[in-house]
Amino acid sequence: MNLLFREALLSFRRTPLLSLLSITAIAFSLFTVGLFGLVALNLRQALRGVEERVEVVAFLLRGTAPETITLASQDIASFPEVADVKFVSEDQALVQARRELVEFKDAYRDLQVNPLPASLEIRLKEGFRDAAHVAQVADRVRGFPFVEDVRYGRDWISRLDQLRNMAGVVGLIIGAAFGLIAVVIIGVTIRLTILQRAREIAIMRVVGATNWFVRGPFLLEGALKGVLGGFMALALAFAAYTLFRGAGPLSTLVFFRPLDMVLLVVFGVLLGLLGSLLSVGRHLKEV
Amino acid sequence: MIRFAHVFKSYPNGALALKDVSFAINKGEFVFLTGHSGAGKSTILKMLFAEQRPSSGDVRVANYAVQTMRGDDIPKLRRKLGIVFQDFRLLEDRSASENVAFALEVTGARRDTVPARVMRVLTQVGLAAKARAYPRELSGGEQQRVAIARALVNDPAILVADEPTGNLDERATRGVFQLLREINTSGTIVVMATHDLDLVRQTTYRTIEMREGAVVYDSAADEKPDELS
Numbered sequence: 001m002n003l004l005f006r007e008a009l010l011s012f013r014r015t016p017l018l019s020l021l022s023i024t025a026i027a028f029s030l031f032t033v034g035l036f037g038l039v040a041l042n043l044r045q046a047l048r049g050v051e052e053r054v055e056v057v058a059f060l061l062r063g064t065a066p067e068t069i070t071l072a073s074q075d076i077a078s079f080p081e082v083a084d085v086k087f088v089s090e091d092q093a094l095v096q097a098r099r100e101l102v103e104f105k106d107a108y109r110d111l112q113v114n115p116l117p118a119s120l121e122i123r124l125k126e127g128f129r130d131a132a133h134v135a136q137v138a139d140r141v142r143g144f145p146f147v148e149d150v151r152y153g154r155d156w157i158s159r160l161d162q163l164r165n166m167a168g169v170v171g172l173i174i175g176a177a178f179g180l181i182a183v184v185i186i187g188v189t190i191r192l193t194i195l196q197r198a199r200e201i202a203i204m205r206v207v208g209a210t211n212w213f214v215r216g217p218f219l220l221e222g223a224l225k226g227v228l229g230g231f232m233a234l235a236l237a238f239a240a241y242t243l244f245r246g247a248g249p250l251s252t253l254v255f256f257r258p259l260d261m262v263l264l265v266v267f268g269v270l271l272g273l274l275g276s277l278l279s280v281g282r283h284l285k286e287v
Numbered sequence: 288m289i290r291f292a293h294v295f296k297s298y299p300n301g302a303l304a305l306k307d308v309s310f311a312i313n314k315g316e317f318v319f320l321t322g323h324s325g326a327g328k329s330t331i332l333k334m335l336f337a338e339q340r341p342s343s344g345d346v347r348v349a350n351y352a353v354q355t356m357r358g359d360d361i362p363k364l365r366r367k368l369g370i371v372f373q374d375f376r377l378l379e380d381r382s383a384s385e386n387v388a389f390a391l392e393v394t395g396a397r398r399d400t401v402p403a404r405v406m407r408v409l410t411q412v413g414l415a416a417k418a419r420a421y422p423r424e425l426s427g428g429e430q431q432r433v434a435i436a437r438a439l440v441n442d443p444a445i446l447v448a449d450e451p452t453g454n455l456d457e458r459a460t461r462g463v464f465q466l467l468r469e470i471n472t473s474g475t476i477v478v479m480a481t482h483d484l485d486l487v488r489q490t491t492y493r494t495i496e497m498r499e500g501a502v503v504y505d506s507a508a509d510e511k512p513d514e515l516s
Contacts, residue, residue, distance in 0.1 A: 207389070208441070211358070
């Protein structure tokens with residue numbers, strides 16, 4: 001074990017520049033993934049409040065019998081996507097309108113007849129507040145004969161979805177590109193180490209070292225670079241986070257949870273191991 | 288301990304390195320493998336430690352069937368062998384004792400047993416006083432002794448030596464050869480490839496002569512029991 005670490009650390013001393021390059025490449029890969037992850041995370045956080053208000057409103061035909069509405073409400077409330085259903089009568093709608101639409105207060109006060117229809121406000125459960133589910137529920141509600149019209153912020157919701165998905169995809173693509181570069185650089189570094197140590201490796205084999213014993217130091221080297229790259233990426237991400245948080249309106253930004261951070265570092269280790277494994281597998285046969 | 292039965296070895300380019308080679312070496316034997324360069328000596332030695340496998344035929348070394356053994360078993364086979372090369376193959380950045388200890392470390396020997404075992408074999412090869420010397424500070428004969436110590440430290444059943452005296456002057460050659468004879472006396476099989484015919488003629492050890500990949504002479508097959516002692 002001791003020997004293993006000694007051998008792995010030796011290569012950092014022998015090729016410091018290349019080692020630093022590998023670590024930086026891993027760090028940038030993870031930083032990119034992390035940065036877009038943070039954007040997605042914060043977007044989700046910010047949208048959570050908004051999303052809770054995602055609802056489908058069904059306007060009812062005037063003169064619908066209250067029993068019919070009660071039955072329908074129960075029916076809709078039992079949809080798997082639906083959190084709750086609230087009946088808003090014509091009078092309540094007027095009161096609400098007067099309260100919320102202050103600009104039109106006078107107009108509403110002078111009315112002889114209430115022009116506002118009664119409605120059912122349907123809130124969806126968490127996890128169903130995306131464009132597809134909202135549209136599904138709306139379609140089903142539209143099927144009731146006493147429903148005159150169904151409204152929901154279709155465009156708004158789907159744009160929200162797109163934005164969140166795009167942040168994720170862009171992050172993954174750029175992160176993967178950097179990840180590929182990291183794997184290649186690690187591979188090159190390890191190839192150099194193997195060539196430098198060809199003699200030593202040949203002797204190890206002749207005296208009966210197992211393949212895993214010969215590979216061990218190289219794999220450990222890759223994994224160590226992954227860990228260091230992961231920490232560097234976290235530091236970079238934290239710096240970016242602090243920078244943006246300082247800018248007034250973004251003071252509510254959140255950072256990764258501990259589990260996310262661990263995952264990021266683990267991902268770095270995997271990148272490092274992958275680079276080593278590919279290179280060791282190919283070049284160890286040559287010596 | 289060692290058995291070759293109708294062994295052929297051909298390379299992808301069609302060249303035939305071994306042609307129907309058969310022989311057996313028993314416990315306690317000292318065997319010279321002679322012949323010109325390219326006669327097949329090195330191929331035979333490489334098969335002994337599974338660096339090469341036969342194209343056909345049966346090679347058995349210390350109960351392992353080299354032609355069919357799993358890659359995982361190759362290190363296990365090699366731990367039962369000691370291997371010595373013409374060019375010593377020492378690590379230049381390690382002292383004599385560190386070079387010997389290396390063979391123990393890579394096979395996972397218990398750390399607390401390493402120094403004693405290293406000193407024991409260095410004493411056996413007569414280099415206890417130079418344990419801390421680096422290869423460049425040692426003569427050719429001394430470097431080969433370190434290599435032999437490294438080969439011995441795992442208590443091998445078989446010592447494989449590929450031209451161990453090829454780079455040495457006459458005096459060093461005598462010393463190294465004497466050391467190999469002593470090792471053989473303690474029961475270890477020694478298989479030594481050489482083209483130093485003077486060395487071969489000095490003794491009555493068994494000699495297998497190779498030419499163009501085939502065994503052309505095996506003194507054990509000769510009916511001269513009075514010369515074998």
